[in-house]
Protein backbone atom coordinates (compact mmCIF):
# COMPACT_ATOMS: atom_id res chain seq x y z
CA UNK A 1 0.00 0.00 0.00
CA UNK A 2 1.28 3.47 -0.96
CA UNK A 3 2.13 5.51 2.09
CA UNK A 4 0.32 8.83 2.49
CA UNK A 5 2.40 11.74 3.66
CA UNK A 6 1.12 13.03 7.00
CA UNK A 7 0.23 16.46 5.59
CA UNK A 8 -1.91 14.83 2.86
CA UNK A 9 -4.14 12.71 5.09
CA UNK A 10 -7.25 14.59 3.92
CA UNK A 11 -6.19 15.45 0.35
CA UNK A 12 -8.13 13.41 -2.18
CA UNK A 13 -6.39 14.70 -5.29
CA UNK A 14 -4.47 17.49 -6.96
CA UNK A 15 -4.84 18.29 -10.65
CA UNK A 16 -3.06 20.84 -12.83
CA UNK A 17 -4.76 24.23 -13.13
CA UNK A 18 -4.27 26.57 -16.08
CA UNK A 19 -2.16 29.58 -15.12
CA UNK A 20 -3.47 33.16 -15.32
CA UNK A 21 -0.91 33.98 -18.04
CA UNK A 22 -1.91 30.95 -20.14
CA UNK A 23 -5.62 31.69 -19.77
CA UNK A 24 -5.13 35.29 -20.86
CA UNK A 25 -3.10 34.09 -23.86
CA UNK A 26 -5.81 31.57 -24.74
CA UNK A 27 -8.68 34.04 -24.27
CA UNK A 28 -7.20 37.48 -24.76
CA UNK A 29 -9.14 40.60 -23.89
CA UNK A 30 -9.81 42.76 -26.94
CA UNK A 31 -8.71 46.38 -26.97
CA UNK A 32 -12.40 47.29 -26.64
CA UNK A 33 -12.76 45.15 -23.49
CA UNK A 34 -9.71 46.73 -21.87
CA UNK A 35 -10.92 50.22 -22.76
CA UNK A 36 -14.40 49.49 -21.36
CA UNK A 37 -12.92 48.17 -18.12
CA UNK A 38 -10.57 51.14 -17.68
CA UNK A 39 -13.09 53.81 -18.61
CA UNK A 40 -15.76 52.40 -16.30
CA UNK A 41 -13.28 52.16 -13.39
CA UNK A 42 -12.55 55.84 -13.87
CA UNK A 43 -16.26 56.72 -14.15
CA UNK A 44 -17.01 54.77 -10.97
CA UNK A 45 -14.11 56.47 -9.15
CA UNK A 46 -15.47 59.86 -10.12
CA UNK A 47 -18.98 59.00 -8.96
CA UNK A 48 -17.60 57.66 -5.68
CA UNK A 49 -15.63 60.86 -5.10
CA UNK A 50 -18.60 63.06 -6.03
CA UNK A 51 -16.89 64.65 -9.04
CA UNK A 52 -19.52 63.00 -11.26
CA UNK A 53 -23.13 63.41 -10.09
CA UNK A 54 -24.40 60.22 -11.74
CA UNK A 55 -25.28 57.03 -9.87
CA UNK A 56 -23.44 53.74 -10.29
CA UNK A 57 -26.00 51.01 -10.96
CA UNK A 58 -24.68 47.46 -10.59
CA UNK A 59 -27.28 45.04 -11.88
CA UNK A 60 -27.45 41.46 -13.07
CA UNK A 61 -28.18 37.93 -11.94
CA UNK A 62 -27.34 36.71 -8.48
CA UNK A 63 -25.16 34.20 -10.32
CA UNK A 64 -24.38 33.82 -14.02
CA UNK A 65 -25.05 30.09 -14.38
CA UNK A 66 -25.40 29.90 -18.15
CA UNK A 67 -23.39 32.01 -20.62
CA UNK A 68 -26.23 32.19 -23.19
CA UNK A 69 -28.74 33.82 -20.83
CA UNK A 70 -26.03 36.06 -19.34
CA UNK A 71 -25.13 37.30 -22.84
CA UNK A 72 -28.81 37.80 -23.67
CA UNK A 73 -29.15 39.91 -20.49
CA UNK A 74 -25.93 41.79 -21.33
CA UNK A 75 -27.20 42.74 -24.78
CA UNK A 76 -30.40 44.19 -23.32
CA UNK A 77 -28.53 45.91 -20.51
CA UNK A 78 -26.03 47.51 -22.90
CA UNK A 79 -28.94 49.22 -24.72
CA UNK A 80 -30.49 50.34 -21.43
CA UNK A 81 -27.10 51.58 -20.18
CA UNK A 82 -26.74 53.73 -23.30
CA UNK A 83 -30.25 55.18 -22.75
CA UNK A 84 -29.48 56.27 -19.18
CA UNK A 85 -25.78 57.10 -19.64
CA UNK A 86 -26.27 60.80 -18.79
CA UNK A 87 -27.54 59.81 -15.36
CA UNK A 88 -26.08 56.40 -14.49
CA UNK A 89 -22.93 54.36 -14.91
CA UNK A 90 -24.40 50.90 -15.45
CA UNK A 91 -22.26 47.85 -14.65
CA UNK A 92 -23.37 44.24 -15.06
CA UNK A 93 -23.10 41.73 -12.24
CA UNK A 94 -21.28 38.76 -13.76
CA UNK A 95 -21.03 36.83 -10.50
CA UNK A 96 -19.29 33.50 -10.97
CA UNK A 97 -18.03 32.72 -7.46
CA UNK A 98 -20.79 32.21 -4.91
CA UNK A 99 -20.05 32.25 -1.19
CA UNK A 100 -22.46 29.85 0.51
CA UNK A 101 -23.88 30.13 4.01
CA UNK A 102 -23.44 26.39 4.44
CA UNK A 103 -23.31 24.40 1.25
CA UNK A 104 -24.60 24.75 -2.28
CA UNK A 105 -23.54 25.27 -5.89
CA UNK A 106 -20.49 27.52 -5.79
CA UNK A 107 -20.87 29.24 -9.13
CA UNK A 108 -19.96 28.95 -12.81
CA UNK A 109 -16.25 29.28 -12.16
CA UNK A 110 -16.16 26.34 -9.75
CA UNK A 111 -18.81 24.08 -11.25
CA UNK A 112 -19.47 25.15 -14.86
CA UNK A 113 -21.30 21.92 -15.76
CA UNK A 114 -23.70 22.35 -12.81
CA UNK A 115 -23.26 18.74 -11.87
CA UNK A 116 -20.89 18.79 -8.92
CA UNK A 117 -17.86 17.84 -11.04
CA UNK A 118 -16.09 21.11 -10.13
CA UNK A 119 -14.26 21.39 -13.45
CA UNK A 120 -12.51 24.63 -12.51
CA UNK A 121 -10.30 24.70 -15.63
CA UNK A 122 -13.42 24.82 -17.81
CA UNK A 123 -15.04 27.25 -15.36
CA UNK A 124 -12.15 29.68 -15.70
CA UNK A 125 -12.32 29.43 -19.52
CA UNK A 126 -16.10 29.89 -19.59
CA UNK A 127 -15.94 32.78 -17.17
CA UNK A 128 -13.15 34.60 -18.95
CA UNK A 129 -14.89 34.05 -22.30
CA UNK A 130 -18.10 35.52 -20.88
CA UNK A 131 -16.47 38.50 -19.20
CA UNK A 132 -14.26 39.40 -22.18
CA UNK A 133 -17.28 39.22 -24.47
CA UNK A 134 -19.44 41.42 -22.24
CA UNK A 135 -16.71 44.01 -21.64
CA UNK A 136 -15.81 43.83 -25.35
CA UNK A 137 -19.39 44.80 -26.20
CA UNK A 138 -18.89 48.01 -24.20
CA UNK A 139 -20.74 46.94 -21.05
CA UNK A 140 -18.62 47.08 -17.86
CA UNK A 141 -18.37 43.96 -15.71
CA UNK A 142 -18.72 43.58 -11.91
CA UNK A 143 -18.03 40.49 -9.83
CA UNK A 144 -17.36 39.28 -6.31
CA UNK A 145 -13.81 38.06 -5.74
CA UNK A 146 -13.94 35.10 -3.42
CA UNK A 147 -10.96 32.81 -3.96
CA UNK A 148 -7.68 34.74 -3.58
CA UNK A 149 -6.14 33.00 -6.59
CA UNK A 150 -8.91 34.03 -9.01
CA UNK A 151 -8.40 37.81 -9.56
CA UNK A 152 -5.27 37.19 -11.68
CA UNK A 153 -7.41 35.38 -14.25
CA UNK A 154 -10.07 38.05 -14.62
CA UNK A 155 -9.05 41.42 -13.17
CA UNK A 156 -8.05 42.99 -16.50
CA UNK A 157 -11.66 43.00 -17.70
CA UNK A 158 -13.47 43.77 -14.44
CA UNK A 159 -14.51 47.35 -13.63
CA UNK A 160 -15.97 46.90 -10.15
CA UNK A 161 -15.14 44.20 -7.63
CA UNK A 162 -16.78 43.19 -4.41
CA UNK A 163 -15.67 41.57 -1.17
CA UNK A 164 -18.83 40.01 0.17
CA UNK A 165 -20.55 39.96 3.54
CA UNK A 166 -19.08 36.56 4.42
CA UNK A 167 -15.46 37.53 3.75
CA UNK A 168 -15.30 41.22 4.67
CA UNK A 169 -13.44 40.47 7.91
CA UNK A 170 -10.88 38.31 6.14
CA UNK A 171 -7.35 39.68 6.11
CA UNK A 172 -6.61 37.60 3.03
CA UNK A 173 -9.39 39.37 1.10
CA UNK A 174 -8.39 42.82 2.32
CA UNK A 175 -4.81 42.10 1.23
CA UNK A 176 -5.62 41.02 -2.31
CA UNK A 177 -8.13 43.89 -2.64
CA UNK A 178 -5.22 46.24 -1.86
CA UNK A 179 -3.60 45.17 -5.12
CA UNK A 180 -6.63 45.14 -7.43
CA UNK A 181 -6.90 47.74 -10.19
CA UNK A 182 -10.62 48.50 -9.83
CA UNK A 183 -12.82 50.11 -7.13
CA UNK A 184 -13.81 47.50 -4.56
CA UNK A 185 -17.10 47.50 -2.66
CA UNK A 186 -16.94 45.96 0.80
CA UNK A 187 -20.27 44.67 2.03
CA UNK A 188 -21.36 45.06 5.60
CA UNK A 189 -21.13 41.72 7.45
CA UNK A 190 -24.13 39.36 7.47
CA UNK A 191 -24.70 40.47 11.07
CA UNK A 192 -25.29 43.98 9.71
CA UNK A 193 -22.04 45.31 11.16
CA UNK A 194 -20.82 48.18 8.96
CA UNK A 195 -17.61 48.78 10.93
CA UNK A 196 -16.23 45.54 9.45
CA UNK A 197 -16.54 47.08 5.98
CA UNK A 198 -14.99 50.37 7.12
CA UNK A 199 -12.09 48.44 8.68
CA UNK A 200 -11.69 46.54 5.40
CA UNK A 201 -11.56 49.76 3.34
CA UNK A 202 -8.83 51.16 5.59
CA UNK A 203 -6.87 47.90 5.53
CA UNK A 204 -7.14 47.54 1.74
CA UNK A 205 -6.10 51.14 1.17
CA UNK A 206 -2.61 50.40 2.54
CA UNK A 207 0.26 48.42 0.98
CA UNK A 208 0.57 44.76 2.00
CA UNK A 209 3.07 41.98 1.41
CA UNK A 210 1.71 38.43 1.32
CA UNK A 211 2.24 35.03 -0.31
CA UNK A 212 0.24 34.58 -3.49
CA UNK A 213 0.03 32.75 -6.82
CA UNK A 214 1.94 34.50 -9.58
CA UNK A 215 0.88 35.00 -13.17
CA UNK A 216 2.86 31.95 -14.27
CA UNK A 217 1.33 29.75 -11.59
CA UNK A 218 4.15 29.73 -9.07
CA UNK A 219 4.09 31.05 -5.57
CA UNK A 220 5.46 34.50 -4.94
CA UNK A 221 5.66 37.15 -2.31
CA UNK A 222 3.49 39.97 -3.61
CA UNK A 223 3.69 43.57 -2.43
CA UNK A 224 0.77 45.86 -3.26
CA UNK A 225 0.49 49.64 -3.28
CA UNK A 226 -2.97 49.84 -1.66
CA UNK A 227 -6.39 50.44 -3.23
CA UNK A 228 -7.70 53.96 -2.60
CA UNK A 229 -11.11 53.19 -4.15
CA UNK A 230 -12.68 50.99 -1.47
CA UNK A 231 -16.21 51.85 -0.40
CA UNK A 232 -19.01 50.40 1.72
CA UNK A 233 -21.93 48.47 0.26
CA UNK A 234 -24.90 48.40 2.63
CA UNK A 235 -26.73 45.10 2.10
CA UNK A 236 -28.76 44.78 5.31
CA UNK A 237 -28.20 41.87 7.64
CA UNK A 238 -29.63 39.67 10.35
CA UNK A 239 -30.72 42.80 12.26
CA UNK A 240 -32.81 43.91 9.24
CA UNK A 241 -32.42 46.32 6.34
CA UNK A 242 -29.98 49.24 6.50
CA UNK A 243 -30.89 51.31 3.44
CA UNK A 244 -32.98 53.85 5.38
CA UNK A 245 -31.80 57.43 6.01
CA UNK A 246 -30.86 56.81 9.66
CA UNK A 247 -28.71 53.76 8.87
CA UNK A 248 -27.14 55.52 5.92
CA UNK A 249 -26.30 58.57 8.06
CA UNK A 250 -24.77 56.27 10.72
CA UNK A 251 -22.61 54.56 8.11
CA UNK A 252 -21.53 57.88 6.61
CA UNK A 253 -20.51 59.00 10.10
CA UNK A 254 -18.41 55.85 10.55
CA UNK A 255 -16.72 56.57 7.22
CA UNK A 256 -16.08 60.18 8.24
CA UNK A 257 -14.60 59.08 11.59
CA UNK A 258 -12.19 56.83 9.69
CA UNK A 259 -11.19 59.75 7.46
CA UNK A 260 -12.87 58.20 4.39
CA UNK A 261 -15.05 59.63 1.64
CA UNK A 262 -18.65 59.77 2.93
CA UNK A 263 -20.24 58.02 0.00
CA UNK A 264 -21.47 54.44 -0.37
CA UNK A 265 -23.41 51.95 -2.46
CA UNK A 266 -26.70 50.35 -1.42
CA UNK A 267 -27.61 46.79 -2.35
CA UNK A 268 -31.40 46.64 -2.79
CA UNK A 269 -31.34 42.83 -2.51
CA UNK A 270 -30.01 40.43 0.17
CA UNK A 271 -30.70 41.66 3.73
CA UNK A 272 -32.23 44.88 2.39
CA UNK A 273 -35.10 42.96 0.82
CA UNK A 274 -35.02 39.94 3.07
CA UNK A 275 -34.07 37.99 -0.09
CA UNK A 276 -37.58 38.67 -1.49
CA UNK A 277 -37.08 40.09 -4.99
CA UNK A 278 -40.52 41.73 -4.83
CA UNK A 279 -39.14 44.07 -2.18
CA UNK A 280 -36.33 45.43 -4.40
CA UNK A 281 -38.69 47.93 -6.12
CA UNK A 282 -39.71 49.24 -2.67
CA UNK A 283 -36.07 49.77 -1.73
CA UNK A 284 -35.30 51.44 -5.06
CA UNK A 285 -38.44 53.61 -4.89
CA UNK A 286 -37.47 54.83 -1.43
CA UNK A 287 -33.86 55.52 -2.48
CA UNK A 288 -34.92 57.26 -5.69
CA UNK A 289 -37.23 59.60 -3.75
CA UNK A 290 -34.46 60.46 -1.29
CA UNK A 291 -31.85 60.97 -4.01
CA UNK A 292 -34.25 63.22 -5.93
CA UNK A 293 -34.76 65.29 -2.77
CA UNK A 294 -31.00 65.78 -2.50
CA UNK A 295 -30.02 63.27 0.22
CA UNK A 296 -26.27 62.98 0.04
CA UNK A 297 -24.00 59.98 0.35
CA UNK A 298 -25.60 57.38 -1.94
CA UNK A 299 -23.24 56.93 -4.90
CA UNK A 300 -24.64 53.68 -6.22
CA UNK A 301 -27.31 51.02 -6.10
CA UNK A 302 -27.06 47.27 -6.66
CA UNK A 303 -29.90 45.12 -8.02
CA UNK A 304 -30.25 41.37 -8.39
CA UNK A 305 -31.98 41.04 -11.72
CA UNK A 306 -32.32 38.52 -14.52
CA UNK A 307 -34.56 37.85 -17.51
CA UNK A 308 -37.25 35.95 -15.58
CA UNK A 309 -38.33 36.86 -12.06
CA UNK A 310 -37.75 34.76 -8.96
CA UNK A 311 -35.47 31.77 -8.75
CA UNK A 312 -35.50 28.03 -9.32
CA UNK A 313 -33.95 25.07 -7.61
CA UNK A 314 -30.83 23.68 -9.23
CA UNK A 315 -30.55 19.90 -9.05
CA UNK A 316 -26.90 19.06 -9.77
CA UNK A 317 -26.61 17.00 -12.95
CA UNK A 318 -30.11 18.05 -14.14
CA UNK A 319 -29.35 21.44 -15.64
CA UNK A 320 -31.36 20.57 -18.78
CA UNK A 321 -34.47 20.97 -16.61
CA UNK A 322 -33.72 24.61 -15.82
CA UNK A 323 -35.93 27.42 -17.10
CA UNK A 324 -34.02 29.87 -19.30
CA UNK A 325 -32.98 33.18 -17.73
CA UNK A 326 -34.07 32.47 -14.16
CA UNK A 327 -31.70 32.57 -11.19
CA UNK A 328 -30.48 29.34 -9.60
CA UNK A 329 -29.38 31.20 -6.47
CA UNK A 330 -31.15 34.26 -4.97
CA UNK A 331 -34.43 35.45 -6.48
CA UNK A 332 -34.15 38.30 -8.99
CA UNK A 333 -36.44 40.96 -10.48
CA UNK A 334 -37.27 40.29 -14.13
CA UNK A 335 -36.13 42.25 -17.16
CA UNK A 336 -39.12 44.59 -17.48
CA UNK A 337 -38.92 45.32 -13.75
CA UNK A 338 -35.21 46.01 -14.15
CA UNK A 339 -35.85 48.56 -16.88
CA UNK A 340 -38.33 50.35 -14.62
CA UNK A 341 -35.93 50.37 -11.66
CA UNK A 342 -32.93 51.60 -13.64
CA UNK A 343 -35.05 54.31 -15.29
CA UNK A 344 -36.45 55.31 -11.89
CA UNK A 345 -32.89 55.76 -10.56
CA UNK A 346 -31.89 57.77 -13.65
CA UNK A 347 -34.95 60.01 -13.16
CA UNK A 348 -33.93 60.56 -9.53
CA UNK A 349 -30.54 61.86 -10.69
CA UNK A 350 -32.28 64.12 -13.23
CA UNK A 351 -34.59 65.47 -10.52
CA UNK A 352 -31.67 66.13 -8.18
CA UNK A 353 -29.72 67.81 -10.94
CA UNK A 354 -32.62 70.05 -11.89
CA UNK A 355 -33.19 71.04 -8.26
CA UNK A 356 -29.61 71.48 -7.10
CA UNK A 357 -27.50 71.99 -10.25
CA UNK A 358 -29.89 73.47 -12.83
CA UNK A 359 -27.00 74.46 -15.16
CA UNK A 360 -25.76 70.86 -15.28
CA UNK A 361 -29.34 69.66 -15.86
CA UNK A 362 -29.53 71.83 -19.00
CA UNK A 363 -26.33 70.27 -20.35
CA UNK A 364 -27.24 66.70 -19.24
Ligand SMILES: O=C[C@H](O)[C@H](O)COP(=O)(O)O
Nearest residue numbers: 062098099100101102104330
Ligand atom coordinates in the same frame (compact mmCIF):
# COMPACT_ATOMS: atom_id res chain seq x y z
O1 LIG B 1 -25.99 36.21 -3.24
C1 LIG B 1 -26.11 35.04 -3.07
C2 LIG B 1 -26.38 34.41 -1.79
O2 LIG B 1 -27.07 35.26 -0.95
C3 LIG B 1 -25.11 33.95 -1.12
O3 LIG B 1 -24.30 33.32 -2.06
C4 LIG B 1 -25.44 33.03 0.03
O4 LIG B 1 -26.28 32.07 -0.40
P1 LIG B 1 -26.87 30.91 0.55
O5 LIG B 1 -27.25 31.54 1.85
O6 LIG B 1 -28.03 30.42 -0.26
O7 LIG B 1 -25.81 29.87 0.70
Ligand SMILES: C=C(OP(=O)(O)O)C(=O)O
Nearest residue numbers: 062164165166187235270
Ligand atom coordinates in the same frame (compact mmCIF):
# COMPACT_ATOMS: atom_id res chain seq x y z
C1 LIG C 1 -23.27 37.00 -2.11
C2 LIG C 1 -23.64 38.24 -2.36
O1 LIG C 1 -23.87 39.19 -1.48
P1 LIG C 1 -23.61 39.23 0.09
O2 LIG C 1 -22.14 39.09 0.26
O3 LIG C 1 -24.13 40.59 0.44
O4 LIG C 1 -24.40 38.13 0.71
C3 LIG C 1 -23.91 38.70 -3.75
O5 LIG C 1 -23.99 39.91 -3.97
O6 LIG C 1 -24.02 37.84 -4.60
